[in-house]
Amino acid sequence: MSTVELTAVSRWYGNVVAVNDVTLTISPGVTGLLGPNGAGKTTVLHLMAGLLAPSQGTVTIDGKPAWRNPEMYRDLGLVTERESVPGFLTAWEFVLASAKLHKLPNPEEAARRALAIVELHDAQDRRISTYSKGMRQRTRVAAALVHDPTVLLLDEPFNGMDPRQRMHLMQLLHKMADEGRTILFSSHILEEVEQLSGTVQVIVAGRLAASGDYRHIRRLMTTRPHQFSITSSNDRLLATVLIGQPSVSGVSLERDAVQVQASDYGTFTRALAKLAREQDIRLTSVLPSDESLEMVFSYLVAT
Template structure:
């Protein structure tokens, strides 16, 4: 499978890079020759179950060695390099929070492990960021799943990392908590931090980030802005919904274009299938002008992340 990339790799101080990385468990290849760079901003890591997402995250975090290739965080190898955690925050998918501790004790312990000069101040700030002040002195065993998740995020943020790796970070959060966490991640990204998160809920990824890395069967299938990725998929017709001052007349004219493979007149307008995105969109405006037809809406209708993901997985 040839990966679809929409932009060159960024070279920034706050980066995670994989170069020709593979990892295998015995005879099973989990990740196969992946090369990618994650730079500042929010990036979604997508893939079907068993595609290799968690293995990729674990190699980035230094939990697993690459069987082949190199994995670096801010230019330093992640494997057998504890110093990498000075710049790295991690929230794993699997919970491992001691229930007998309070949120304050757990986050404070994380601050002390990082050797921060004022661990109490850092812990207080992180707990406030995730809105856990009201419950910080209760035992974690009494928390809901969403509260435990926010506590784990606070522990990952306590040392103000430049790189944040999140595996299913929204698990158990209610809608308000999810919106708050999205705002928090957007704010951190706007400050130049590098944030990579995986999620099985495509709507979350679509709301949080337009940039994705898609892993399919252990290989990098696509990289970049998912809308641009869709436009590079020349093997699938692009579907548009068009509204105009004369839909019947426009439909008849569009059927004559080489870039159009189908036109359907619907109550809401014209559904047009185009073989080439760029050629069609340029021709559409010219045809409408020549035929004195006013275009009121032109909307790609299959550029959602869900469509792009399903196309990549099926290819």
Template structure:
């Protein structure tokens, strides 16, 4: 199992600080690197991939520095956001060239396997100049996979893909994470991260803002009430019993939908008290759903929006 470690890393360009004193560890499975545009995600990925030197701090792959270490490229596949491709080549020629750069004994077979993996066989012999944005993304993915790396670093990999292509790539990354590969992808699209990765690393203005399962992070946000939708056999009786409890800050009875909208200021206290009240009063609970335990709520909180 391969692990990337970032230890007290900063990177600046002149007077601009792109990454500021970041420490994190990325292990096997799928991790989402989340943040608004300009948060430092691409700079961090390039340092992890050995293409950029940290101004201070260290980035290591299983204990070996990534900067000026050619050996790491046997283990890393990088899909950059920038379109650094040769438009005069066909997709197949581009992937074969990458296979040959890795010194693979059967470059043609390795390239075909990678092309099939990303479902680009139908356009493999067309010039890259004729490719759409989504097709370019997939052929870049094929070139990153051609040497079967244990680590994948992907910078905004879903840009330009249609819904079918996105679903296929998500399934592919889930499979690779389940195989024990270390997959890190950056995105500023909350839906992409929420569908693919439970573990997140959040960057805000160059700093490391949060790390972990975003649902667990949400539960640590004690200064922000948790909102629930509750449907029961007697909403009025349940509301009257809960409104005086210290774990709740407000309860609204929605007569149209027949549900209670509850704001809980004590997550643990509320999750214990609700079933107790229902049992004591003989009220059947049909639905208890958190309505803001989403990645969007966590992200909005962290960026101070």
């Protein structure tokens, strides 16, 4: 079993700081690296994979440095976000080439096993240029698995996959984690992390914003202040009765809706339904107006 550790790691490009003083540990099992696009997730993965040197701090796998340590790749697999699969090759040729680069004793058997794992054995002799995006993604996963690594890093691995392919890959990653492997995948989609991972590292603007059990992170997101846009059969009366609620920190009446700043999501939504019923107000829409990932993650940074 392997452990990946970042200790006070920063990475900058000139005056641009991509990763800022990040300390975290990835243990065996499945861990989600969550954050909006541009947060620094790819940089963190590339630091772990030894593709980038930290400008400051240390990155180790099982206590050994990731940078300038070719031996590490015997136990590490990487699936990058950007596709780099030559379309003129078949999946068999591409995965077999990966097995040979790893100097495996039986590259043909290793390639056959990896393609079967991702369910591409029936299409392995077709050129990759004829594949869907999801099939190309699975080809890349097979190439990363061909040497049976103990650490697997995946950058947005579900991009382009249909629901069945996503479910299959999730099951595969869970199975590998149950075998003792250390798996880290990045995503900007909350639901992907919730379905796959119990442990979450949240990266925002190059900083570690939150870390721990997914339920704890979800609770932080749920109890944060929320903004709602509400329409009803009597907006003026609704605005009046909401002003005095403990879970409401601000109300404004606009021409087509009531804008509400709620200090607690759960308490407010329960109170809203009760008040509407008591005042005989029919609610026609209740819409959160601040549900972008950037808003959620910005809140986590501030807490």
